[in-house]
Amino acid sequence: MSSQDERRTATVTEIAAPTTDVRVVRMRPKEPLRFQAGQYVRLWFDGLPARDYSLGNRPGEAALEFHIRITAESAVGCYVAEGLRVGEAVGVDGPYGDAFLRREHRGPLLAVAGGTGVVPIQSIVTTALESGMQQQIHLYWGAYSAADLYAESRFRDLAARHRNLHVECSVAVPDSEHRKGYVSEVVAADFSSVTGFKAYVAGPPAMVSATQDVLLARGLKAGDLHADPFVPGDHHSRTVSP
Structure with a gap:
């Protein structure tokens, strides 16, 4: 243009x-x-x-x-x-971008976000729920501190209305309400296998890479992994086509 x-x-x-x-x-x-x-x-x-x-x-x-x-x-x-x-x-x-919701998938869905990578994950999860997808949906969001989990209450409200949504939030700075650790570590602790899942990952490149490694090591097919690394800064900021 x-x-x-x-x-x-x-x-x-x-x-x-x-x-x-x-x-x-x-x-x-x-x-x-x-x-x-x-x-x-x-x-x-x-x-x-x-x-x-x-x-x-x-x-x-x-x-x-x-x-x-x-x-x-x-x-x-x-x-x-x-x-x-x-x-x-x-x-x-x-x-x-190609890291968009695949509505035809019938297996479990895993959505993993780091920081403001929660934005596309929010769109994916809310769209899946509102369109009537019935499979289990696991949302993981990692941030530096509890104050950075600014959309957590919205996700908790969604989980209260949709029994197939499960929300886990983790922080680098420990508190009494959240799990401590990188979100990739929390996912690794919770899943021994993700075979048959469809996974969406969004956030800083290091977080996306670490999460990809965890998921692929646990049986996720490469074609079922949709990732969107993001680099803060001006102009076009995607590191890969998401």
Whole structure:
């Protein structure tokens, strides 16, 4: 695409701050965006470098949802924290990515997230549940501390309504309510075999790699592993095609 005018645009409708370094931004596109749960889009904020962000909403919902990590190294993140306003137009391109929900799968589903990698996992899990998938769904989310598990209550509420959803959250900084350890270690402790599973993994590259190793060693077929490593920073930030 050669200009901002040729891109799809969306209008910012809500900006929330669940933690000091995460902003949840919701936007309403001028035209409906068709995508699969787990995919991502490319966003342009006010002339800044393009960034890839996963969609946290379900396909078909009116508002697009993004969770944006705020870091000093990212001009985009700093702008979202300090300059972005409701009503602003944002350029949107996509969707992209192959790490999307396979609705035809009938075996168990394992969704593993690290940090804000929870965004596509949220879309995958909520879409699976709302579309009536009945198999066992295991959601694992690892973060630095309990404060970073900002969407945990939402997942707990989902699990209370859907008996086939099981939620495990872990933290690097121990507390009285969560398991301690890297999320890949927690998954390794809980599963001796994942043969027949379909797995979705999203988060920092090291976390994704460690989780892939755990799952493949426990019998997961390579074709049943859908991963989406993400590198913080500006411009196109995917390390592989997710």
